[in-house]
Amino acid sequence: MAKYKNYVVAQSLEEAYALNAKKSSVIVAGNMWLRMCGLNKQTAIDLSALGLDRIEETEDAFVIGSMAVLRSLETHEALNAAFGGVFRDALAPIVGTQFRNTATVGGSVYSRFGFSDVSALLLALHAQVLLYKRGAVSLSDYQKETWDRDIITHIRIPKGQRAAVRSVRVSETDIPVLVCAASVSGEGLRLVLGARPARAQIVAEHLAPDCGEETFEEIAAKTAFGGNLRASEAYRRKIAPVLMMRAAKACREVAQK
Numbered sequence: 001m002a003k004y005k006n007y008v009v010a011q012s013l014e015e016a017y018a019l020n021a022k023k024s025s026v027i028v029a030g031n032m033w034l035r036m037c038g039l040n041k042q043t044a045i046d047l048s049a050l051g052l053d054r055i056e057e058t059e060d061a062f063v064i065g066s067m068a069v070l071r072s073l074e075t076h077e078a079l080n081a082a083f084g085g086v087f088r089d090a091l092a093p094i095v096g097t098q099f100r101n102t103a104t105v106g107g108s109v110y111s112r113f114g115f116s117d118v119s120a121l122l123l124a125l126h127a128q129v130l131l132y133k134r135g136a137v138s139l140s141d142y143q144k145e146t147w148d149r150d151i152i153t154h155i156r157i158p159k160g161q162r163a164a165v166r167s168v169r170v171s172e173t174d175i176p177v178l179v180c181a182a183s184v185s186g187e188g189l190r191l192v193l194g195a196r197p198a199r200a201q202i203v204a205e206h207l208a209p210d211c212g213e214e215t216f217e218e219i220a221a222k223t224a225f226g227g228n229l230r231a232s233e234a235y236r237r238k239i240a241p242v243l244m245m246r247a248a249k250a251c252r253e254v255a256q257k
């Protein structure tokens with residue numbers, strides 16, 4: 001269980017940032033992960049009064065507030081229409097509806113969990129992370145960094161692409177054994193593998209959307225996999241080409257609609 005001495009509902013991003021500069025403080029978003037961490041902190045910072053739970057559509061992008069819960073992405077009609085229904089399909093396997101009504105996109109992106117379906121999908125979709133002090137950073141760079149004390153305000157996803165996600169789970173609602181997110185944009189097919197079990201990573205891009213089976217075998221041969229309680233390194237390596245092939249095929253199909 002996590003313990004906090006003070007609970008502050010921040011009234012501005014500047015206030016939240018100043019409080020979060022201290023190591024004794026922590027931002028609490030959905031609290032679904034943090035509550036299990038046994039933290040003992042002086043100050044919990046709540047961002048819920050800052051209007052960061054909105055999903056906004058601009059001419060060329062969707063801009064999602066960091067406090068938007070996973071369920072709001074899953075059920076957002078315009079967001080799903082723009083990207084081929086991928087948020088509905090990719091987020092539904094995460095634990096359960098009540099959970100997704102609480103866990104946030106900002107908490108997912110900041111945490112950079114090695115098992116994250118969310119990061120894999122956003123990485124395939126060329127997402128940018130908008131940080132209060134540093135400004136826009138590509139998710140692909142953010143994924144490689146260590147945890148800092150800046151605040152994620154939004155996630156920006158450019159329009160003009162379609163995506164599909166396929167994952168393998170030992171049982172429904174468990175974290176994935178392997179996840180593949182594929183997107184097709186003007187830059188061609190991008191493939192992301194997550195739960196290898198390591199942070200989601202772009203394993204191929206600029207591919208022809210209809211590339212053949214041997215391409216997926218070659219990508220898997222060049223990718224690092226590992227073993228853990230859920231599956232061995234060999235098992236992940238074996239299923240990776242099939243998962244990539246299925247995600248790419250599903251992505252082609254939604255792109256043609």
Ligand SMILES: Cc1cc2nc3c(=O)[nH]c(=O)nc-3n(C[C@H](O)[C@H](O)[C@H](O)COP(=O)(O)OP(=O)(O)OC[C@H]3O[C@@H](n4cnc5c(N)ncnc54)[C@H](O)[C@@H]3O)c2cc1C
Nearest residue numbers: 027029030031032033034104106107108116117118152175
């Ligand atoms: C039991 C369980 C099963 C899960 N299964 C899956 C799964 O199958 N697939 C999947 O993709 N994910 C899964 N997750 C992860 C989940 O989807 C969320 O990523 C996770 O709960 C964190 O989101 P949160 O809103 O609860 O963040 P919190 O727990 O509140 O915070 C997590 C971290 O992010 C930081 N943080 C939060 N918001 C910001 C911000 N705006 N700026 C900077 N830092 C911030 C916090 O300080 C903290 O360090 C699982 C989590 C749990 C607990």
